[in-house]
Amino acid sequence: MEVKFAVKRYDPITNADKSTQTYTAEVDEGDMVLDALLQIRDEQDPTLAFRGSCRTGFCGDCTMTVNGKGAIACRTKVKKAWDGAEDGAIELEPLKMSRQMKDLVYNAREFHWNKFRAVEPWVDPVQPPEKGEHLVPGGHDKHLTESMRCTQCGLCDQGCTVLVVDKTFVGPAALTKAYRVVADERDSRKRQRLDKLSLPRGMWDCTHCFEASEHCPKYIEPTDRIFDLHDMAIKAEAGPPKVVHHYKSFAASVKAHGWLDEGRLAIETEGFTNVKGLMKLLPLAVKAGLKGKHPMPYMLHKKRPGHEQIKRIFEKWESKG
Amino acid sequence: MTTNGQVKTKYAFYPGCVSKGGCPELYEAVVQVAEKLGFELDDKALESAGCTGAGVLSKEVSDPINARTFAMAEAAGLEIMTICSTCQGIMTQAHHRLKDEEYRAMINRDFLAEEGLEYKGTTVIRHMLWAIVEDFGLDKLKSMVKRPLNGLPIAHFYGCYMKRPPELMVPKEFAKTRKTALEDVIEALGGKAVKTSGRGKCCGFPILTSNEDNSMAMLGDHTLDAKAKGVKAMVTPCPLCHLQLDGKQADAEAHKQEEIDMPVFHLPQLVGLALGFTPKEMNLQRHLVSTKSIEEELGIGVEVKA
Numbered sequence: 001m002e003v004k005f006a007v008k009r010y011d012p013i014t015n016a017d018k019s020t021q022t023y024t025a026e027v028d029e030g031d032m033v034l035d036a037l038l039q040i041r042d043e044q045d046p047t048l049a050f051r052g053s054c055r056t057g058f059c060g061d062c063t064m065t066v067n068g069k070g071a072i073a074c075r076t077k078v079k080k081a082w083d084g085a086e087d088g089a090i091e092l093e094p095l096k097m098s099r100q101m102k103d104l105v106y107n108a109r110e111f112h113w114n115k116f117r118a119v120e121p122w123v124d125p126v127q128p129p130e131k132g133e134h135l136v137p138g139g140h141d142k143h144l145t146e147s148m149r150c151t152q153c154g155l156c157d158q159g160c161t162v163l164v165v166d167k168t169f170v171g172p173a174a175l176t177k178a179y180r181v182v183a184d185e186r187d188s189r190k191r192q193r194l195d196k197l198s199l200p201r202g203m204w205d206c207t208h209c210f211e212a213s214e215h216c217p218k219y220i221e222p223t224d225r226i227f228d229l230h231d232m233a234i235k236a237e238a239g240p241p242k243v244v245h246h247y248k249s250f251a252a253s254v255k256a257h258g259w260l261d262e263g264r265l266a267i268e269t270e271g272f273t274n275v276k277g278l279m280k281l282l283p284l285a286v287k288a289g290l291k292g293k294h295p296m297p298y299m300l301h302k303k304r305p306g307h308e309q310i311k312r313i314f315e316k317w318e319s320k321g
Numbered sequence: 322m323t324t325n326g327q328v329k330t331k332y333a334f335y336p337g338c339v340s341k342g343g344c345p346e347l348y349e350a351v352v353q354v355a356e357k358l359g360f361e362l363d364d365k366a367l368e369s370a371g372c373t374g375a376g377v378l379s380k381e382v383s384d385p386i387n388a389r390t391f392a393m394a395e396a397a398g399l400e401i402m403t404i405c406s407t408c409q410g411i412m413t414q415a416h417h418r419l420k421d422e423e424y425r426a427m428i429n430r431d432f433l434a435e436e437g438l439e440y441k442g443t444t445v446i447r448h449m450l451w452a453i454v455e456d457f458g459l460d461k462l463k464s465m466v467k468r469p470l471n472g473l474p475i476a477h478f479y480g481c482y483m484k485r486p487p488e489l490m491v492p493k494e495f496a497k498t499r500k501t502a503l504e505d506v507i508e509a510l511g512g513k514a515v516k517t518s519g520r521g522k523c524c525g526f527p528i529l530t531s532n533e534d535n536s537m538a539m540l541g542d543h544t545l546d547a548k549a550k551g552v553k554a555m556v557t558p559c560p561l562c563h564l565q566l567d568g569k570q571a572d573a574e575a576h577k578q579e580e581i582d583m584p585v586f587h588l589p590q591l592v593g594l595a596l597g598f599t600p601k602e603m604n605l606q607r608h609l610v611s612t613k614s615i616e617e618e619l620g621i622g623v624e625v626k627a
Contacts, residue, residue: 161523165538204531208376209523210485221486231379246530250377254386259372260338269530288343288568291607295342306369310386313371313432317382320431 002026003082004089005036007048010100018100022089027078033090034062034073037104050104057217060151063158064104065093070158072217095154097163112154115170119178119197126188134186147180147225149218156222159215161207168201172212172222175203179225182232194229194238203229204243242277245269255314258304263297330359330456332402332447333366333394335412337373337560340404343568344560346604350589351404351449353603357465357596358457366397373411376527380415385432387415388425392433392440400445402452404589406559409448410482413489416446448483450558450588454502455495459509467597469511473618475591476517476552477503478543478566480559484521503558506588510595515552519543526565537576540565544573544583554584554615556591563587567610584612594619 003025010018023040034052041048052062055074062073067084068091081090094100098111125134156172163169175197182193197203203226212222233239234247249268253261266285270277288294295301304310340348355362370390374383390412394401403409419425420442429439447455453462483499484490491499504514525539544566547555557563567585574581586594590603600621605612 161539162528162535165542166532166535169535200532205528205535207481207523207525207527209481209527211481211523214485214487223486227376227380231381234379240531243531247377250375251382254372254374254378258369260342260375262338262342284568287609291609293343293345293568293607293609304369304371306371306389309369309389309436310371312435313385313389314382316432317379317385320381 001029001079001082003036003078004085005040006087006089006091007103008091008093008100009048009103011047011102029079031078032074033064033066033071033076033078033081033092036078037073037092048104049102058151060153063095063153063155064106065091065096065158067091070095070155070215072153072155075217095158097154097158097160097167108154111157112152112173115174116152116177118170119174119181120193121174121177121181123181123184123187124189125186136185140185144180144183146220147176147183150176150180150220151218152177153217155215155217156212159211161209161211162205166201166205169205170197170202172206172226175206175229176212176220176222176225178203179229182229190232191236191238194233194236197229198233198239198243203233204239241271242269245271251314253301255311256303256307257301258307258310261297261301262295263301267297330452331361331363331399332452333397333399334362334364335367335370335390335401335403335408335446336364337403337405337408338375339560339564343564344587346607347404347560347563347587347589350587350593350598350603353598354589354593354596355449357593357598358453358462360402360452360457362402363397363399366399367393367401369393373408373415375407376411380418383411384415384418385428387412388419388428388440389433389436389438391416391419391444391446392438395441395444396438400447402447402449404449404558405561406448406480406482406557407561409446410485410490412446414486416444417489448558450483450502450506451495451499453506453592454498459505462506462592463509466510466595468595468619468621470507470591470595471511471619473512473554473615474515474550474552475507475512476515476547476550476555477507477520478517478524478555478557478562478585479503479521480557480562481521481523483558503556503588506592507556510591512591515547515550517543517547517550517552519546524559524562524565526561526569529565529569533572534576536565537569537573540569541573541577541579541581544570544581545577545579548581548583552583553618554586554591554612556586556588558588560587567608570610582610584608584610584615586612594621 005023006020009021025036025040027036037050053059057075064073066076066081094104094106098106101107181187206226210223237244246269249265253264371386507514525536529536593603600616
């Protein structure tokens, strides 16, 4: 099968202009994109740079952009990419969220490792074991097994909608790693970690849009892991004040009324004593009010018929700890 | 069968908080459009159901609340119809977890038994958009159009939860109907669906509290991209997206220092306009961004009997 690849090339020394070079290769039906790249480098162009290692989807090294979408090159069939090619060639580019260093090699330090380092991804045990290893009773680490499968391929970050507008956001990959240590029962710095993750550009900038989960090739569900971090933080009251107010007000109004009191949520998120914040709400509240779009808060927010049952469910949950 | 020959489809109606709070125009539009389409919305079956949790409440408490809602619809023998992507997404995720028999038994025993309820795991939850495409049918919708959208370029804006997680929201058996449901409805109404970069992305609403700058950048990017592609209006099946796209558009203009002026419709409003309802009946006067330009394009003012 003859296929064409359009590779976005860049050589920091000889070619400051980023150009696209087209290669034609004869590949087998079952070949993966990485197989084809290795073949092109061996047979046609030894200067072509890309990352690749295990060739079995295990190491997460060969992440790149194939036809505009993030992909693991050794898990992407050439045939499928060829069928999906729009301009007569499979388009290959480095990951979009990062700086191109050479050809398909992106800057992993900026993109990954600095963010991973920021979440301090190592367990700090409560007490070093007296001898041997720190043992966790069977089953106590079941919730961690998914996040431990992460190969740091970076596809979740590639899909993240927040990183598009703000590259300083810590991103789902590092947050999934953070979950792995925060939720480890051996760790002694849970609260401290949740506080740190709550700093600006941290976990509260996540929109829960599920792009990260959609992009994860290992089904780790990074979005759910970020939900879990948020849950832990709210229980420990570790988030930024406005966020904690928001979550608590949401829960309090559903618990009391059976459904959300949006007017109350807006006021309590800012905080009663935060005059500046409340004043900021005013213009939109007035505009919406004039259009008949302003929900009435507190006593004017009717209780739903089943509110006692909702309250009972909340109390039952709270009593479970 | 109803008098006009349509198959009557009955649902346990779950309007959600926002359609009765920040977006009352949506609720009123749904009730009228549903009646026109012959959907029977039973508003008694779930009248005592609670909030889905919207991704804010912990799953530990929202799963029991949602299981309770599912149990009530199951007892009434009805499918649930939502009109909010967020309600739909959160419920579908809870529904998926509750397929696990052990987990469902725990929820039934610890939370629902006291009220005499039991969820058996059979409830179906369907957004109005899916109900229109899957239960009602696009051809039938097309045949009911009285005021075609005349090729008006309209951007479909799904929001997050109608599309993701894909294995739950657009499973294989529904790939045909759900992948392009919103585009297909726009086209059936006579409009032209225009692909924009924000079509399946987050609108930015969930991070208004934690990072307003990023939220406004996202909103600005999505609406400005639509504008650059010649789009005249956007349409969304999610009232939270509407609160952002319409309600916060002025702030995004300030953030981007650029005029946007992009009218945004709730899905049932756009359907309603094409079926002949007046802008007043669809409550367009309640939007913060004026929809007058669209009304003029469609020559509204001329009487059409709905």
